[in-house]
Amino acid sequence: MIYFDSDYMVGAHPEVLERLVETNGLHTVGYGFDEFTAEAKRKVLEACGIENGDVFFLVGGTQTNAVVIDRLLDHNDGVVAADTAHINVHEAGAIEANGHKVITLPNHDGKLRGEDIEKYINDFYRDETNHYMVRPAMVYISYPTELGTVYSREELQGVSDVCRKWNIPLYLDGARLAYGLAAEGGELGLKDIAAMCDVFYIGGTKCGALFGEAVVTRRPELLPRFVSLMKLRGATLAKGRLLGVQFATLFSNGLYERIGAHAVKLAMRMKEGFVEKGYKLFIDSPTNQQFYVMPNEKIDMLKMVASFEQWGPRGEKETPVRFVTDWATTEEDVTALIAALGD
Numbered sequence: 001m002i003y004f005d006s007d008y009m010v011g012a013h014p015e016v017l018e019r020l021v022e023t024n025g026l027h028t029v030g031y032g033f034d035e036f037t038a039e040a041k042r043k044v045l046e047a048c049g050i051e052n053g054d055v056f057f058l059v060g061g062t063q064t065n066a067v068v069i070d071r072l073l074d075h076n077d078g079v080v081a082a083d084t085a086h087i088n089v090h091e092a093g094a095i096e097a098n099g100h101k102v103i104t105l106p107n108h109d110g111k112l113r114g115e116d117i118e119k120y121i122n123d124f125y126r127d128e129t130n131h132y133m134v135r136p137a138m139v140y141i142s143y144p145t146e147l148g149t150v151y152s153r154e155e156l157q158g159v160s161d162v163c164r165k166w167n168i169p170l171y172l173d174g175a176r177l178a179y180g181l182a183a184e185g186g187e188l189g190l191k192d193i194a195a196m197c198d199v200f201y202i203g204g205t206k207c208g209a210l211f212g213e214a215v216v217t218r219r220p221e222l223l224p225r226f227v228s229l230m231k232l233r234g235a236t237l238a239k240g241r242l243l244g245v246q247f248a249t250l251f252s253n254g255l256y257e258r259i260g261a262h263a264v265k266l267a268m269r270m271k272e273g274f275v276e277k278g279y280k281l282f283i284d285s286p287t288n289q290q291f292y293v294m295p296n297e298k299i300d301m302l303k304m305v306a307s308f309e310q311w312g313p314r315g316e317k318e319t320p321v322r323f324v325t326d327w328a329t330t331e332e333d334v335t336a337l338i339a340a341l342g343d
Contacts, residue, residue, distance in 0.1 A: 002333045006307045007288060007326035013208035013259060019249045030239045033059055037244030043251040044202065044214055049191035055245035056215040056226055058235050061175045064201050064213045066094040067233045071223050072169050074200065075099045076138035080117055082107035084146045086173060100135040107284060110145030110154050114158030120167050139163050141171035143193065144180040148285030153187040160196040170223055172200035178207035178260030179288040185266055186286065198222055208259045208327050209246040233241065263288040263325040266334050270323060273338035282311065282320040290323045
């Protein structure tokens with residue numbers, strides 16, 4: 001069996017695991033006040049080109065989104081997101097459970113457009129009854145999106161400009177950020193994202209770590225008493241140095257970039273193989289998530305040798321499917337998958 005279900009199916013990248021083993025017997029203070037976490041913060045901020053920002057380490061993506069959004073919003077405020085956004089579709093109402101409505105706008109290949117956000121906010125404040133409505137008080141995007149697509153520089157700047165005009169935070173979910181940064185034809189680097197977004201997180205769980213996400217902000221005043229809120233929400237890891245060790249390693253010797261480049265290279269090879277075999281793209285993704293439309297009988301046959309996800313409800317004759325590469329995917333895996341498609 002070859003595995004393409006998601007990018008968190010194996011453990012840590014060998015370099016991360018080696019460092020965890022090397023430091024395993026050391027005694028350090030807890031809750032992220034250790035030297036490894038301090039090192040990780042320095043390396044992350046340097047990579048982002050941020051001098052006076054802050055970094056917080058949490059365990060998982062949904063937890064991170066829920067805690068960050070809860071801090072950025074007042075209790076009855078809402079967060080603007082694409083209708084395909086992870087917080088709207090695949091987080092089991094975690095945002096709403098904290099008292100915040102997810103305000104959805106139509107997606108454009110998984111992305112939000114600045115002009116759509118501008119229209120929604122403008123219409124909200126032109127409505128004389130808006131005091132009884134949920135206020136759009138921040139914007140959520142992801143990079144790459146839930147459909148594996150990425151924002152161009154112009155697109156992200158457009159969203160950022162609207163947020164700054166209305167003085168609301170722009171928050172970027174970077175669960176798969178390594179793969180977004182390595183996207184074929186991508187225009188954005190980590191420093192660009194740090195400059196255009198107020199808060200974002202760098203994903204570790206799906207990008208080579210055993211677990212962990214790094215919340216980064218160039219505006220620490222937006223996250224007052226964030227450590228306290230993390231504790232309140234059960235998001236503080238007692239053995240916090242485990243997060244510090246992993247991110248310090250991911251941001252050493254170009255490992256984070258290498259992980260992203262490896263996965264995207266193999267995803268592009270996979271795409272080429274599927275297209276050559278005549279399969280339609282569900283969406284043209286330049287990252288490690290690849291989406292195709294396949295006949296149901298071919299899906300059932302292929303599942304005998306490979307694991308992957310059906311993307312949405314099964315159709316009568318054909319269904320969209322998703323294949324995902326990561327740091328552990330090999331050229332042999334992709335070759336075997338393409339061969340299994342037959343002629």
